[in-house]
Structure formats: structure tokens, C-alpha cells
């Protein structure tokens with residue numbers, strides 16, 4: 576589909592800010608919940624971490640489907656190509672992480688034999704409890720969420736602020752509601 580010159584659709588903006596709100600809640604829960612070790616019981620906070628993570632995965636699916644059918648608007652005039660190129664790379668890496676992080680978490684919860692319950696319904700175990708060769712998924716889940724995701728979101732927010740405060744070119748404004 577060709578890029579439109581208009582801004583983001585209301586749906587794209589809503590999904591963008593919804594994911595931010597869910598991620599803020601998710602990191603608060605993740606950093607507050609008990610450390611997950613070999614025999615950790617699944618407390619309410621841990622269970623909430625799983626549920627919120629699956630909700631983020633579901634919203635990411637809707638968001639990616641919307642994005643594939645409604646491409647990003649054309650870059651604003653005057654923004655250097657290296658900036659629009661870097662922005663695209665960061666946006667796609669963020670999309671990848673919105674899938675890979677919760678799926679790794681789900682695989683690791685399965686590996687630990689911890690139930691993942693969504694509104695009373697237990698979701699399928701993705702791999703068998705303590706299945707050989709899958710232990711690394713926990714460490715990778717923590718690494719990608721606590722480091723890769725936070726660093727990329729940090730870069731992304733710094734870029735938005737740079738456009739707002741230094742270039743003053745309207746890039747941030749086009750993701751804000753009602754424009």
C-alpha cells in the first residue's frame with residue numbers, strides 16, 4: 576500500500592498509546608513481583624504479570640495487522656534520510672520485541688510449570704515442564720525486556736523530544752490525539 580501524506584489514523588494513535596500504558600503497568604508489576612526462581616509459588620502479582628503480558632501480545636497482533644494494512648505516513652519534508660531510516664529500523668525492532676518478549680515469557684512460564692491464566696481460562700503450555708534445552712528463555716526474556724526494549728524505547732522517546740524541542744518540526748504532534 577502506498578504511503579499516505581496524511582497523519583496517523585486515530586486507531587494507530589490509540590493502539591500506540593495503549594501499548595505504552597500497558598508496558599508502564601507491566602514494568603511496574605515485573606519490578607515489584609517476587610523474583611521467580613525454581614520453586615517460587617505463582618502469587619497474584621506473578622499471575623498478573625503473565626495476564627498483562629498476554630494482553631500486550633494480543634494488542635501487538637492487532638497493532639501489527641493495522642500497521643500492515645495502514646502504512647506509516649510519509650516522512651515530514653526536511654527530515655534527513657538517515658533519521659527517517661533509523662526511525663523505521665527502531666519502529667520495526669520495537670514491533671519484533673512486542674512479540675518476542677511475551678512469547679519468550681510464555682515459553683519460560685511453561686518451562687517452569689507455571690500456569691498462565693487469562694480471565695479464569697488456563698492457556699496451553701507451549702513446552703513441557705523443564706523440557707531440555709529451553710532454560711535460557713527466562714534469562715533472554717529478562718535481558719530483552721529490561722535492556723533491549725528499554726534502551727530502544729529510550730532512544731525512541733529521545734528522538735521524539737529532539738523533534739519537539741530542537742527541530743520543532745511536528746513529528747511528535749502527528750502521534751498526538753486530535754491532530
Ligand code: HEM
Pocket residue numbers: 598601602605606610611624625626627628629631632673676677678679680681682683684687691712713714716717720721
Ligand atoms: C511485553 C510483555 C512483557 C514484559 C515487558 C515483561 C517483562 C519482564 C521483566 C522486566 C522481568 C524481570 C523481572 C525482574 O527484574 O526480576 C520478567 C520476568 C519474567 N516474566 Fe515477563 N514480561 C512480559 C511478558 C511476560 C509473559 C506474557 C509471561 C508469561 C506468560 C512472562 C513471564 C515471565 C517469567 C516466567 C519471568 C521470570 C524469568 C526468569 O527470571 O527466569 N512475561 N518479565
Ligand code: HEM
Pocket residue numbers: 587591594595598642647662666667669670673728731732735746747748749750
Ligand atoms: C513516551 C513514550 C513515547 C513517545 C513520546 C512516542 C512517540 C512516537 C512518535 C512521535 C511517533 C511517530 C514517529 C514518526 O511519525 O516518524 C511514534 C511512532 C511509533 N512508536 Fe512511539 N512513542 C512512545 C512510546 C512507544 C513505545 C513504548 C513503543 C513500543 C514498544 C512505541 C512504538 C512505536 C512504533 C512501532 C511507531 C511507528 C508507528 C506505528 O507503527 O504505529 N512507541 N512514537
